Amino acid sequence: MSSSGVGTAVGARIDVSLATPGTRYARDVFGHFVEHFHRQVYGGLFEPGSDLSDERGFRLDVIQAVRELAPPVVRWPGGCFVSAYHWLDGVGPQRRPHYDPAWRVTDPNTFGTAEFVAWCRAVGAEPYLCTNAGTGTAEEMSAWVEYTNAPAGRGRWADLRAEHGSPEPFDVRWWSIGNENYGDWEIGAKTAAEWAVLVRESAKMMLRVDEGIHLLTAARAELGWTLPLLTEAGRYLDMISIHGYWDDLWQADEPSAYGPAVSRSLGPQTEIERTRNILGAVDLSGVGIAFDEWNLRGWHHPDGTSAEAIAARDRNDDNSTYTMADAVFTAGFLNACLRNADVVRMANVAPTVNTRGPLFVHPGGVVRRTTFHVLALYAQALGERVLESTAAGADLEGGAVPVVDHLATLHDDGRRVTVALTNRHPTDAVACVLTLGGHAPTGTFDATVLDGPGPDAYNDVEHPSRVAPERVRVEVTEGSLLLPPHSVTFVDLPLPLPYAAGEVLAPAAHDLPWRLVGRSWSRRTP
Structure with missing residues (x-):
């Protein structure tokens, strides 16, 4: 002390x-998020050939540490990455790399659907799949549901999964339609009207494949975007997802000191209140809020495809950034979610591994950052x-x-x-x-x-x-x-x-x- x-x-x-x-709260507020960005997946939780990895390529020290965080649910594969990601590229024995226009690097696709589901099972979490609503289609989203959840013999995508060595369904319950498609930074950004129709039709197709899945979709604490969405598609949704990063470091990595960082502690409360009010305006009491990307610090990724711009992402892994300010802010964020447990039903710290996450992974082991301990305490020590x-x-x-x-x-x-x-x-x-x-x-x-x-x-x-x-x-x-x-x-x-x-x-x-x-x-x- x-x-x-x-x-x-x-x-x-x-x-x-x-x-x-x-009020009983949903344990999913202690959820996590992993994206194909920098060293979160490759060189993070997945490192084939490492002495610290198992035969699947999963880092065993990472699995052990993530179990301490007791995540009930983990969201993947994005994030911005997903808006140009085609799930078929990441399944089966024959995989080819693809260029990721979101993060402007080549992804080898060696970590895909089956690997993610297996990793979630290893850490004790439910998988939460986020679909491509940028360059993708409603048909592609529903096909992914069939591939993961339908019994073999139902159709070609379920049969394809069986051919790939998984005759039993993966049984993925959590699904999101899109990611931040309201923003012009997102591949395949939409207008509010376009988004409302796409979500409605995608939800219909996905639920016709498996009516037992839980559906979320990208929203924001803004009436002009979210009201049309709820009017068109609200009856199909379990939650709307909002995102929050309160120390904006996308272009310039100049992390706020303790005082300015902690002064933003009421930001999550404000976002929750605004979103709650929008849900109330359309009388959708059954629809909840998922803060399925959140962190104090925004991810650093300056514009450009140069080697210097890509290498600048290494700055996210500077451990000196993550001080007691991050720990104190994290506690306040979780308090705000839990005080609003009647409507906030999920939250996913972004990300779990490397970048701004609670767990720093390096070739020789792991570092539990200050936020790791706060997240573990809240997940393990609170009453119900x-x-x-x-x-x-x-x-x-x-x-x-x-x-x-x-x-x-x-x-x-x-x-x-x-x-x-x-x-x-x-x-x-x-x-x-x-x-x-x-x-x-x-x-x-x-x-x-x-x-x-x-x-x-x-x-x-x-x-x-x-x-x-x-x-x-x-x-x-x-x-x-x-x-x-x-x-x-x-x-x-x-x-x-x-x-x-x-x-x-x-x-x-x-x-x-x-x-x-x-x-x-x-x-x-x-």
């Missing part, structure tokens, strides 16, 4: 209700239900975001509450006052703390454990506990608790500028 900084003021007061069992809570808190300098963020969860056994507490302050420890069901716990409780020697701390090949979670015992007095600077703390509170007698000493909620009621933080107007 970091020992820098001593807080003298209360950073937040959090009141957790035990009056209801809370999000409890209702209200909160009030101080703000960071400049008033951009509250200092303390939190999430309270109840385990299904009804015997334990786990509270995730994030102190965003770069240098100061802050006091947090916590009540459960109107009572303030007092005692020493099990906790896990992730912080670092400073806000800019990171892990790399030479120092793979500079930032790592620590299992500790924390003192709580009349609900009050101290949170280290730039930290994420998980506290386990058994029920029934040894409650403190007497009144909780804390400022009234109206004395603090930030308040959380329900799903969203908002700044109080003076």
Whole structure:
């Protein structure tokens, strides 16, 4: 645990209700994403010939590390890559390389559908296939569904899979129609009207092959794009997918420092609220939100086909980029999704391996970046239900975001509450006052703390454990506990608790500028 900084003021007061069992969330919010970009697949999770790989070419150290992240679902093959990807190029024994116009390199196609499904099974995740809605067609998408899911004898694509050595269906349940086709950067970009019709017709064809699949499609938190889509195709969809990167580094790799990066922590909440409102406008309560690409840092890929432009992508793998800012932002992102568990049903960190991902893979092993530990904690340590809570808190300098963020969860056994507490302050420890069901716990409780020697701390090949979670015992007095600077703390509170007698000493909620009621933080107007 970091020992820098001593807080003298209360950073937040959090009141957790035990009056209801809370909201069960979808574990798919802990999902992941892998794209054919730079060293995510080749030289990342897939490296035939490496001493660290199995006979299939899968890096065994990567499989072990990804299992620690417990991903319920993994999206593939893109991303922008998919909008010019034809799935037939990546199946069967005879494969030929193709030029990828999205990332302007040649893909060998040695990692395709069968390899991806097998890798997902190896890490314990469900495969999520994203289809080509750029240069592809509705017929091509439905043919891919038949290839993966239909029994042999149904048709030529199912029979082709059997000929390729897989007589049993792959049984892929999650499918997306397209990726960011609203953007002019995407191969095969569409207008809102064109997109709505293409999604409608593609969904119809895919569901006629397998009516049991779950369908998503590319959307955005913008009424002009998403309203026509939902009007035309909403009845066929399980979710609409939105994307978010809040530190824009596409052309210039100049990562924001801790303060500016953390100041963007309410961005995900804003995107969720906007998308929720659009869904409400068309009364599609059955359609959820999938944040199926998200990360603090945008991927660096400057324009051009020159060797220099391609080599510049190596900058994504600079481990010093991924500091406690990334860890703290990641906790806030997941809190926003889980507080909106009634509508946010999937999220996929982009990507899992290399680039901006939580896991850096090099020829000799792996590095678990700061975000790796946050993602693993959320996937493994939370209770299954999000409890209702209200909160009030101080703000960071400049008033951009509250200092303390939190999430309270109840385990299904009804015997334990786990509270995730994030102190965003770069240098100061802050006091947090916590009540459960109107009572303030007092005692020493099990906790896990992730912080670092400073806000800019990171892990790399030479120092793979500079930032790592620590299992500790924390003192709580009349609900009050101290949170280290730039930290994420998980506290386990058994029920029934040894409650403190007497009144909780804390400022009234109206004395603090930030308040959380329900799903969203908002700044109080003076």
